[in-house]
Amino acid sequence: MSTTADAIRSADAHSAHTYHPLPVVVASAEGAWMTDVEGRRYLDMLAGYSALNFGHGNRRLIDAARSQLERVTLTSRAFHHDRFADFCTELADLCGKEMVLPMNTGAEAVETAVKTARKWGYEVKGVPDGHAKIVVAADNFHGRTTTIISFSTDHDARDHFGPYTPGFEIVPYGDLTALSHAVTENTVAVLLEPIQGEAGVLVPPAGYLSGVRELTRERNVLFMADEIQSGLGRTGKTFACEHEGVVPDVYILGKALGGGVVPVSAVVADRDVLGVFRPGQHGSTFGGNPLACAVALEVVAMLRSGEFQQRATELGDHLHHELGLLVGGGSVTAVRGRGLWAGVDIAPGHGTGREVSERLMDRRVLVKDTHGSTIRLAPPLVISKEDLDWGLDQLRAVLAS
Template sequence: MSTTTAAIASAEAHSAHNYHPLPIVVASAEGAWMTDIEGRRYLDMLAGYSALNFGHGNRRLIDAAKAQLDRVTLTSRAFHHDRFADFCTQLAELCGMEMVLPMNTGAEAVETAVKTARKWGYRIKGVPDGRAKIIVAGGNFHGRTTTIVSFSTDPEARADFGPYTPGFEIVPYGDLTALDAAMTENTVAVLLEPIQGEAGVLVPPAGYLAGVRELTRARNVLFVADEIQSGLGRTGRTFACEHEDVVPDMYLLGKALGGGVVPVSAVVSSAEVLGVYRPGEHGSTFGGNPLACAVALEVVAMLRTGEFQQRATELGDHLHHELGLLVGGGAVDAVRGRGLWAGIDIVPSHGTGRQISERLMGRGVLAKDTHGSTIRIAPPLVISKEDLDWGLDQLKGVLAQQ
């Protein structure tokens, strides 16, 4: 039995089967490349679902983490620490907002947004107690907590986890007419991904986000943008909402905010919205800890230069041009996405998304499937054009096989 086979067998025997990883065991990584326990190198074309926007082992982020490790890593929010104010101030400025509520994971940020929108609805908008409604989109992926799966339309995420949390209404993604019809005086928020990642990198129709902003503003409803995957440079802008010159009432951030070093998430909004909280009403022992703040501060500083957004724009244009050439050739039905982010629908006769991902792994490229026939491409923003082209050549080679 090989070292890889033994490691996978041990993992399968002793860990819950809530994931179905590709059969690789990673031992080290740098930039856009990962190396397995037997010394084989692979080009990372997934980037931890955008958590690794700045690549593996980014020197600036590792140095920031190491420096903080020697000082203090956790105080809990029972005390102030010397990185917290800078983190909140600088992240709020990056977002064009006023206040930050830090958490750890993306799902925690979404749960926090749900609580915040409801409390704002009762305290500020005047919705009767217990009547608040939040509108979400079909095909969404916002996490896997019991409340979040209550408004999922994915049977795999939702089945067997009831009873489900009430207070949500689901409308078709990209449909402004349905959204308008669903709004009532008790609607407190519209929660959307500007681009639906898990659904296959679905970009909404042009004008949709601007239309959502117009409707929510007219009806005194919060527009909550889940930019946990799409934000922080992935699409060529700091936030995907910027492609339509839209500023939501609330940003939900995570993944890349921790630079692939530590989990960091945040809800960022106005003083009116986040000002509804009083001590004891919400919290997290680890949220906003010194180590997380030190790393996230460096992420904010890196994004301020615009370098990574520009790379995502330029390399993204190249990526989509090359992928577009594959459509209609018999192997690819459609390509969607923006920046260094793409969903590729494979013609079923060429294999499932899982099978294509496994064949790519055999050629030294790591990507991941979603929803059966789709694979996702989302390399670190630091990837070189040469490495990106090599990865695309491997994809073309796989698709040429019958």
């Protein structure tokens, strides 16, 4: 067995440096806990950016995957397989929609949504070919493909990767007036995160999402909600849009849809939107594969119980109450979020978000920093209250030091 130092040295030598991970090397995990190569246990307070909403090694998901592994794992979409129709039917029903277009990663799903909106704009709305515009929000994070970074305001993700894909209008997040001014007769969609995760778990002003829904309906524009991080139980609802009673035209899903077992993503909408596609116009060799469908079907079944949404609500209320007590004490300047999801702004003088994350790692708690002074907390929804409190105790100790 290699040591932590050996494993990190090898990774640094032989992999492209696209991430700056904390210096921990995980060897196994269960529930809300991970164990490194030297046997040290850590409380996971990130959950794979919400990909692990149901915890590490969730027995229902592992059993579903194992059962499917022994039958068939891939056919490609050249043939039907016996899990595909059930997956599409159940996910569409969970979303209150009619059709599903399955992909693999979240970025693929966003790319698919962009193509969907443009095709809908040309063939249904009547926008002149090549003139479609999609309005997006500043500080967004929808992935890192070439098209997606073209409408990113994150310099690390965007700079020196041009030329960039045209067709996007960027407006301030949470600003309905700016959004209204940006929508023209050639606008085919508004693409938003109901809560901006990478930006620091930013919750928009009350009424913003419902205002977006009203505006897009009035202007004959698709409202596309990127619920890749915020959806599937994380905020206490199946979808974060539900907190304002909003149903978008298009759901973009990923991360937790695969339960942390396999990559699964999807675009979900009604027939008048996804029905614009014809054979050969879009696809994926692995999208909607039998293994992915088997796991995602179990995810949908677990969400139907409401258990995980309820846990996220109750434990989230506790999390935000405890974090709120830190604000104004000199160590934390602000806390944002909803459900079991929080962005914590560290006060100057108490270290950067990276430094606080490293000190928490030393106390066996794993979180991730963003935007310099912010740490994100997003534990698996299966975390116990006792473990959550222990993790918060470690945060208090780090800030007190």
